[in-house]
Amino acid sequence: MDNPNDRQYTNGEITVYWKPAKCIHATTCFRELLEVFNPRNRPWINMQGANTEKIIEITDKCPTAAIYWKYNKDLEELPEVSTDYSKEVNPESLHTSKHQNSAAAKISIMKDGPILVEGDFSVTDSAGKELKPMLMTSFCRCGHSHAQPFCDGTHRKVGFSDD
């Protein structure tokens, strides 16, 4: 079933879908294209902020597919249900990326943002007790998240900066 928080935005040519439940605050979208993806605006995605090609390029960089896109002309040919899951992250895609970089876990430090992790890993507390199994996550790096040790996007509010 669709989540009631999900939204979609269109410029007439493509539609960008937003699934907040999948967002891990990697911040790739608005660091690279604030004219379109601005979390301080409502609606936060402005499809008139850049051309279609640029919106596609940045949307494709979302590590969790919390945002993804479709050509509107394709939507008319597809049943609505199937369009929702076409770019969903699955374990196989993580497996592929793992082979491109032989490390079991890939860690990315996001500028002014969290620590992004994907691959084969486990997360434990100080005592070694596993928190929960996962394939991808983001750890707070600013010290202010209310979802410690994970990121909840608070780094933006506190102005956490690597500069």
Added chain:
Amino acid sequence: MDIKEKTRFRVIENGPIEVIGDFSIKGIDGKILETDEKVYLCRCGASQKRPFCDGEHKKIGFSQ
């Protein structure tokens, strides 16, 4: 095909994240950082050696 062990992230109370195993770290400039098989990643935001821990969390009284 070699089977690798999971990388382990241990979240240390009031301190950094200890990472042990086979992993790669990409820095904020997109380049892979040279690391040992065990690192401590800053979680308090105050380290002068970010993304790594330099013990600063103790001075600022980081409590999480």
